[in-house]
Amino acid sequence: MIIDEFEYWKKLPHNFSDPWFKTLCPELPFGVEFGIKYKSFSINPSTYLNYFLKTFTSLGGTTQRANLSHLNECIKSDTDIVVNYLGIHARTLGCVEDSDVFPARGQTVIAQLPQSYMNWAFFKRVLPNCAYFLMHNVKGADGESTFAILRDNGEVTLGGTYEEDNYSTDVDYDTAAAIIQRCLATRPDLLPKDQPNLIIKMHGVGLRPCHKGGVRVETELTEKFGKKILICHNYGHGGSGYESSYGTAQSALKIMKEIL
Ligand SMILES: Cc1cc2nc3c(=O)[nH]c(=O)nc-3n(C[C@H](O)[C@H](O)[C@H](O)COP(=O)(O)OP(=O)(O)OC[C@H]3O[C@@H](n4cnc5c(N)ncnc54)[C@H](O)[C@@H]3O)c2cc1C
Incomplete structure (x- = not known):
């Protein structure tokens, strides 16, 4: 509004x-x-997040709830890309463990x-x-x-x-x-x-x-099930995650396309 x-x-x-x-x-x-x-x-966070969830599911996306302790847990045999948006938990999640968070x-x-x-x-x-x-x-x-x-x-x-x-x-x-x-x-x-x-x-x-140093939007490659999996990190938005969400999502998409 x-x-x-x-x-x-x-x-x-x-x-x-x-x-x-x-x-x-x-x-x-x-x-x-x-x-x-x-x-x-002014953005109402609940309305904003629900809008994205609805858009995602209307385009065929599906969701699943899980409590991950290691990034590998969300890599299945048919996974090609993992986008890591874990916020504060990027500090503790296995395989990320970023002490700058x-x-x-x-x-x-x-x-x-x-x-x-x-x-x-x-x-x-x-x-x-x-x-x-x-x-x-x-x-x-x-x-x-x-x-x-x-x-x-x-x-x-x-x-x-x-x-x-x-x-x-x-x-x-x-x-x-x-x-x-x-x-x-x-x-x-x-x-x-x-x-x-x-x-x-x-x-x-x-x-x-x-x-430390601002939002981390970065890609890396890992190997599992005999193939390369693209990991895209997008976390560390501090006190402006909503305001910067469109821009950092676009940056994440851009760097993923550069690799694919
Ligand atoms: C008091 C306050 C005021 C704020 N004011 C503003 C403002 O004015 N403007 C603004 O833009 N932003 C504001 N923010 C900041 C905003 O809330 C954050 O920047 C934003 O939430 C970051 O989004 P994120 O998706 O990166 O992380 P999060 O919102 O933390 O999302 C991380 C997600 O990962 C999931 N997750 C974490 N660990 C695991 C795990 N082990 N397994 C599975 N899932 C997991 C969580 O459930 C969550 O869904 C404010 C925040 C606070 C606290």
């Missing part, structure tokens, strides 16, 4: 001395020195707003430069980056944290309360006037599958 996106910086970024776009965000919330507003889009834990709160209550999202950065906050290790404390992202069903994802090498998938309720407080402090209009509190639908904890 198309939304208005607000990006805020607590302090004017060092490298934004006199940006041409400085007038794009006329109204700034309290405690924000610089901000911009532009049209963007690491998690960046992220905690979120999903709140339900009345349908059509708002049509915007915001992202507030606290670092004094324009770098994406997900490049940095920020967690739990006051003053960290904060966001609210609206979905098409009226849900809004409030965040967040970015905790490298933290494998815990347990909800930390103090962190959740801090996230809600930071979001409402930045944009009090998140809370509908007739509601005393936000309606919390669920808490989310996820491990962003990061990879």
Whole structure:
């Protein structure tokens, strides 16, 4: 869905001395020195993934659930290509075991707003430069980056944290309360006037599958059943797996075609 996106910086970024776009965000919330507003889009992950699954099956694809401990387990006698999209588990899967893969834990709160209550999202950065906050290790404390992202069903994802090498998938309720407080402090209009509190639908904890040096899109050949099998790796998308999915899938396809 198309939304208005607000990006805020607590302090004017060092490298934004006199940006041409400085007038794009006329109204700034309290405690924000610089901000911009532009049209963007919001992807609802469930809708997005279901769309691909439906497209895949409608083209004749079939699915099977399995818990793999070694890449070889998915190579049968009629297998020609294996695409490895295992995310964080590329660190442990036999035959991949990539020690450059690491998690960046992220905690979120999903709140339900009345349908059509708002049509915007915001992202507030606290670092004094324009770098994406997900490049940095920020967690739990006051003053960290904060966001609210609206979905098409009226849900809004409030965040967040970015905790490298933290494998815990347990909800930390103090962190959740801090996230809600930071979001409402930045944009009090998140809370509908007739509601005393936000309606919390669920808490989310996820491990962003990061990879030192960026996404790994690479091919290699292995031998099994007396023939060569093409392995294509495509993992390590960190905190932008949805946004970068089309591009990295196209890169994977391109390098596979070069070998076939
Ligand atoms: C808090 C948070 C906020 C985020 N915000 C954004 C955002 O704003 N924009 C964005 O684009 N992305 C965002 N992401 C990142 C996004 O979730 C990831 O980049 C994306 O999920 C990576 O996709 P993937 O398919 O590579 O890995 P995953 O989604 O981890 O998928 C890996 C798959 O492999 C399967 N698998 C793993 N191990 C095995 C095994 N042994 N055997 C069989 N199957 C296995 C899993 O079941 C899973 O289906 C966010 C993530 C978090 C946690």
